Structure formats: C-alpha cells, structure tokens
Amino acid sequence: MSIVLACDLGGTSFRAALVDDTGAVRAQHAIAGPVSRDDRSGASEIEPDAWWSLLVETCAGLAAEAPALFEAIEAVAICGVTRTQIFLDRDGNSLRPAMTWKDTRADACAARLRERLGTAHPESAAVNAFHPLARLAWLREQEPEVFGRLACLLEPKDYLNFRLTGRRASDRVSLARLLAAASPHGSHDLLAAAGIPVTILPEMLEPWEQVAPVQPGLPAPLDRLAGKPVFCASNDTWAAVVGLGAMRDGFAYNISGTTEVLGVVGREPARAEGLLTVDWRGLFQLGGPSQTGADTVSWLLALLGRDDSAVGQEIDALLAAPRQPQPLLFLPYLQGERVPYWDPSLRSALVGLNRRHGPTDLAFAVLEGVACLNRIVLERAEAAIGRAATEIRFGGGAAANPVWSQIKADLCGRPVVVAASREPGLLGAAIIAFAGLGRFASLADAQQALVSVARRFEPDQARKPAYDALYTLFRRAEDALAPISRDLVAAAQNGGTLADLARHASAIASLHAD
Structure with missing residues (x-):
C-alpha cells in the first residue's frame, strides 16, 4: 500500500x-x-x-x-x-x-x-x-x-x-x-x-x-x-476536475465550494465571450470561476438568523418546507462577478418578492439563481465548442445536497453526476502524486482507476417549461438591473449622496446602541 x-x-x-x-x-x-x-x-x-x-x-x-x-x-x-x-x-x-x-x-x-x-x-x-x-x-x-x-x-x-x-x-x-x-x-x-x-x-x-x-x-x-x-x-479547479473524473473530452464540470467554477472540456481550443480558454495539458477548458457558491448560501443563512456554520443542515431544513406558487428571482452577484461578466460592480437583487414569501422561497431563489448563472456559462461554452456536454460532473460541498443537484440538472438540461469522493480536490492532488510516482502509466489512467460515481441526476422534462421561463426572466432582470448596480456602487465609491446617507444611518445606529 x-x-x-x-x-x-x-x-x-x-x-x-x-x-x-x-x-x-x-x-x-x-x-x-x-x-x-x-x-x-x-x-x-x-x-x-x-x-x-x-x-x-x-x-x-x-x-x-x-x-x-x-x-x-x-x-x-x-x-x-x-x-x-x-x-x-x-x-x-x-x-x-x-x-x-x-x-x-x-x-x-x-x-x-x-x-x-x-x-x-x-x-x-x-x-x-x-x-x-x-x-x-x-x-x-x-x-x-x-x-x-x-x-x-x-x-x-x-x-x-x-x-x-x-x-x-x-x-x-x-x-x-x-x-x-x-x-x-x-x-x-x-x-x-x-x-x-x-x-x-x-x-x-x-x-x-x-x-x-x-x-x-x-x-x-x-x-x-x-x-x-x-x-x-x-490550481484547485484543475485538481478537482481530475478528482471528479471530468478531465475527459466532452465532459462539463461544476465545482461548488466557497465560490463556483464551471466549464466544458474539449480536445480543441475554443473561445466564447467572457469565458476563459485554458490549455489543460492535452485538453482545453472553456469556462471559469464565478464569485457565487456556498458563500452565497452562508450569506442567506446569516441574513435569516440561522446557523451559517452548519450550512448543509440548515439549507436542508429550508428546502424541506413548502414554497409559494409564485417563484422569486435572485441575481447572485453579492461580490460582483467574474465569469462571464468580469464586472466587480454587479450586485445582487431579489425580484418578485411578495408578502407571502418566506425563508424557503428565498433558499430556492438563491439555488436557482446560481444555477441560472451556471446555464449562462454552459450555453456559451457549448455554442463555442459546437456540441452539448455529455454530462456535468458536480463536486464540492453543495454536491452533497440532492435538491441542488437536481435543480442544476433541470435548469441546465444536462445530467448532473456526483462523484463518490466528497473532496475531489484532495483526490485530484493524490492522483497527481501517484501519477508522478509512476504508479499509473498516465494521469488519465490514474483518474480512471481512482474515481468512482455516487449518484446521477437526470433532467426532469416535466420541469423544463417552467425553468426555461424562469431562466428567460432571469436574463431580462440581469439586463435591466446591471446599470442600476453600477450606479449604486459608483455612488458609494465617489462619496456621493447615497454614501452620505449610508454613513448617516450608521451613525444613528451607533447612537442608539450607546
């Protein structure tokens, strides 16, 4: 051994x-x-x-x-x-x-x-x-x-x-x-x-x-x-893709940690607006990192006064409750965005909030918002490559949640496959070491031998019309709200009236605390 x-x-x-x-x-x-x-x-x-x-x-x-x-x-x-x-x-x-x-x-x-x-x-x-x-x-x-x-x-x-x-x-x-x-x-x-x-x-x-x-x-x-x-x-993405068994032509990957990374792997380089094309040493990836992921869920739990140190348990409890018939839209840009927009001034928004919405509706909106962003990246990559991805290998902390896995499969319209390893980055690093030691003939052979699959989520065709409609509204909301996000950020950076108002509110809160 x-x-x-x-x-x-x-x-x-x-x-x-x-x-x-x-x-x-x-x-x-x-x-x-x-x-x-x-x-x-x-x-x-x-x-x-x-x-x-x-x-x-x-x-x-x-x-x-x-x-x-x-x-x-x-x-x-x-x-x-x-x-x-x-x-x-x-x-x-x-x-x-x-x-x-x-x-x-x-x-x-x-x-x-x-x-x-x-x-x-x-x-x-x-x-x-x-x-x-x-x-x-x-x-x-x-x-x-x-x-x-x-x-x-x-x-x-x-x-x-x-x-x-x-x-x-x-x-x-x-x-x-x-x-x-x-x-x-x-x-x-x-x-x-x-x-x-x-x-x-x-x-x-x-x-x-x-x-x-x-x-x-x-x-x-x-x-x-x-x-x-x-x-x-x-980097952690490359290693995790190896640990997911997704370092293969035609596979897509989605690694969900603090932030998410999604891309498609192919044999030829391709380019798409806002996506990164990287030579992965024999294969090419088209995609890249976002600013959203488990950190977005942690933000929601903290906002709701729930224990954000137990993300898995808390989000499971929220998703188990019934949701309202009218869905919410959530733009997940709490920290700006990298792929595919590369815009640090983008900001989040909840669209369609009504009096009957509660914590469960917010939880579904956050997960669906991140999945909508996944679909944008996937569609751009697939269009550039000229074919659909065979499947999406899904790893990281969020992959333990079957509801989120199914949401991604339904919104992206591709099978989502969860690897058996809960830590694909660690397994990928180990595969690199064993390949380097000569225990396997190649990195591909080591990946084939050491990676196994735990579960597969097929897209539910019954949900497709509703999710396609939600995705269309998500894109419209992005286009409408992006200019407002940039103006709000600029006002704060330039010390304008909005920034003055925020400082005034903070000063009043401090006085009340004293």
Whole structure:
C-alpha cells in the first residue's frame, strides 16, 4: 500500500489527507483558513505566512491522528486557490500581503491598460481587475518601492511548494493568464508593454512533475518528510476536475465550494465571450470561476438568523418546507462577478418578492439563481465548442445536497453526476502524486482507476417549461438591473449622496446602541 499527502488550500479552509493507491482517504484533517482583510477600496489581502502556518498545523493534526500512516508518506501534492498573487523579493521573502481572488483594486488600472494596449494581442480583452497583469500594473503604479524589489510572482500552492523545497516553480495551468500576456503576438508583448519584467515568472513545470524533495530543517512534523518528492500540482479547479473524473473530452464540470467554477472540456481550443480558454495539458477548458457558491448560501443563512456554520443542515431544513406558487428571482452577484461578466460592480437583487414569501422561497431563489448563472456559462461554452456536454460532473460541498443537484440538472438540461469522493480536490492532488510516482502509466489512467460515481441526476422534462421561463426572466432582470448596480456602487465609491446617507444611518445606529 502506498500513501501520499494530498492538500487542498481552499478559499476558506485548508484540507489535508493521507490517501492510499486505491483512492481511499485513510486520514483527513481540516482547519479554517485565514480571513482575508477586505475594505471598501476593493482590497482583499492575506499574509502568505498564514498559509504556511496552516500547512504545518494541518500536518501536525494528521501526524497525531495517524502517526504510522504519516511516516509512510511517499510524496506530497498541494492544489490551491488561483487568481491570487504572492510577491517575493530575490531572497524569497514576501514583500507585501497577497492579493486574493476577490481583490478589485486594479479595476481602473485594467481599463486604462485595455485602452492603451488596444486589441492587437488576443489577451488584451481578458485584462480586468482579476487579471495578474492588471494586479502587477497596479502594484507598479501604487507601490513602486515594492514593485522595484519584486523578483518572483507565485500563487499560494506554489508558495507552499517553495517553502517545502526551496524551488520557485509553477505550472502552465495556474499561470495561464500571465503566460498568455507574456507570449508575443506579432510585435506585441503585453508584459513588456505594461512595464513588467519577464524575469518575475517562476520556472514552469507540468502538474505531475516533481518540484524537488522536501528540504531538511523544516518545523515538525514536516521535518519527517525530508527527502520525499513534492509534485507541482495545479490550481484547485484543475485538481478537482481530475478528482471528479471530468478531465475527459466532452465532459462539463461544476465545482461548488466557497465560490463556483464551471466549464466544458474539449480536445480543441475554443473561445466564447467572457469565458476563459485554458490549455489543460492535452485538453482545453472553456469556462471559469464565478464569485457565487456556498458563500452565497452562508450569506442567506446569516441574513435569516440561522446557523451559517452548519450550512448543509440548515439549507436542508429550508428546502424541506413548502414554497409559494409564485417563484422569486435572485441575481447572485453579492461580490460582483467574474465569469462571464468580469464586472466587480454587479450586485445582487431579489425580484418578485411578495408578502407571502418566506425563508424557503428565498433558499430556492438563491439555488436557482446560481444555477441560472451556471446555464449562462454552459450555453456559451457549448455554442463555442459546437456540441452539448455529455454530462456535468458536480463536486464540492453543495454536491452533497440532492435538491441542488437536481435543480442544476433541470435548469441546465444536462445530467448532473456526483462523484463518490466528497473532496475531489484532495483526490485530484493524490492522483497527481501517484501519477508522478509512476504508479499509473498516465494521469488519465490514474483518474480512471481512482474515481468512482455516487449518484446521477437526470433532467426532469416535466420541469423544463417552467425553468426555461424562469431562466428567460432571469436574463431580462440581469439586463435591466446591471446599470442600476453600477450606479449604486459608483455612488458609494465617489462619496456621493447615497454614501452620505449610508454613513448617516450608521451613525444613528451607533447612537442608539450607546
């Protein structure tokens, strides 16, 4: 029996597991991740050392729970959140807090970049507040002293690999957008045009390639892993798609964690408005990450005064009650949106609320709103590829809820298949490690051997007319309310009368509290 250490650095937690070569999790430990420091400017930051502390603490939990298995670890693979930048100096020290996937401060800088760069380079249109090129340009503009000392840019999982091995490396999936910007197109090089030196890029490896062995002298219990190979792995989406068994031509995937990611996998590259095309090393994905997901459900539970630390139980209870005949529409853009709109100024709305609606109606509206967004991405991807997806492999916390799985199947009109593994990111990381160790002939063979299916949800044709009508109304509501969202956000950012009114209300509330 072989054992590998698989880790998944998520948006709100860090999970690690000891996985054997049948795909079985023999021990698992999870702890809450560091809370990002967010403010009204659009900042969202985390100290990189906080992620390193999570790795040490989580491994300590595993070593205490299963000491013999921990000693048997043969390799390490870590997947993690993407669209998050860590800035290192030449000695490998962090220069400033990491900018997380939620950070929108580069929005104005991105707009100026797009205008200046024009459309000659194919990546220009993709430059937005979440693009690493815009983040680097913002750093160069706003923090020139830090930018001047910048020697290397890493993503969180790459930073942990660096701390484990001493080698600065990444993979072409995780850094796809930055590599696209750095790739010359004719006489155009976006990185050079933005004044960003190409030397900040780390070495590029395949996800299943070894970074280096674990170096000696690390804090316990990582010191017991010295000499064990660390594999590069990739971002959490890529690893989870492997763990769902969806890294196959014609499959779609939907990973629902704190936020959601949906895409279609094919053999040829295709492009669609607002979607990301990424070379997944032999296959191509068309889709990308949203800002909605389980965090949207947590927001609803907190709003209703329910226990948002027990999301699964609470949402099950809400969905079990009867709902009103008139449905609600929910636009799920609490934090703006990435795919397919790339607009940090979009905001949520409940449309059609009446006096008889209650918590159950709100719960269904939230789940259906997220599923409507899934359908938008799916339709754009399928139209670009020229065929329908065979099925949607569904994973993450929300996949445990059969009602949500059925809603997605009904609204998207595709079978939704839930994998047996409750932690596809961890299984995907383990598959990467076993492929890297040579236990299987290829990553595809490892995926085929270690992934199994738990349940399949077929679209209910009886619900199709109602859900098609709801989807049409959802699209109309989006078009009507998007300009109002942007005006509200602009008023708050510019200190206008609406912002003054909000501050006045907050001051009155403080007086009453005193």
